[in-house]
Amino acid sequence: MSLPLLEIHRRLYDSLIADLARSGRGVKESGAFLLGALDGQRRCVSSYLMYDKVAPLSSSQHAYVAFTAQEMARAWEHCYAVGLQVVADVHTHPFGPAQSVSDRAHPIVSVAGHVALIVPNFAKGDPQPRDLGVHLFGGCGRWDSMFREQASQAIRFA
Numbered sequence: 001m002s003l004p005l006l007e008i009h010r011r012l013y014d015s016l017i018a019d020l021a022r023s024g025r026g027v028k029e030s031g032a033f034l035l036g037a038l039d040g041q042r043r044c045v046s047s048y049l050m051y052d053k054v055a056p057l058s059s060s061q062h063a064y065v066a067f068t069a070q071e072m073a074r075a076w077e078h079c080y081a082v083g084l085q086v087v088a089d090v091h092t093h094p095f096g097p098a099q100s101v102s103d104r105a106h107p108i109v110s111v112a113g114h115v116a117l118i119v120p121n122f123a124k125g126d127p128q129p130r131d132l133g134v135h136l137f138g139g140c141g142r143w144d145s146m147f148r149e150q151a152s153q154a155i156r157f158a
């Protein structure tokens, strides 16, 4: 596998982390679709779509990330309208960057090669790529998880 998996501008990364922290207010999980272009293994993130924009109802009712079918459809409509693909997803956890049982069982995009990022501590405290969990979906319930040095190599600032 060739690293990095994900390229993102430093400024976009910082604004994403700030939005995730603001959306979760330190008390609940928040998340976003990372949008951009897919070029083989290379995923270039050019914008993101916060879950609370797509799913204001679910976001206000649950402490964790959950979508209705209608909300998912709205997200795909948005991507289609702006001509971008979902190249990864990201969500926060109260503690560590490892996946929960539910995260592993329900990929946001159930396609082999999909990347799911997990930001610890509700994205508080200016987390850097090496603090994140980078989880690569291999299909059929399999995931490869990268932390620390590997995570920092998997996310490159463009």
Ligand SMILES: [Zn+2]
Pocket (backbone or CB within 6 Å): 091, 092, 093, 099, 100, 103, 118
């Ligand atoms: Zn999770």
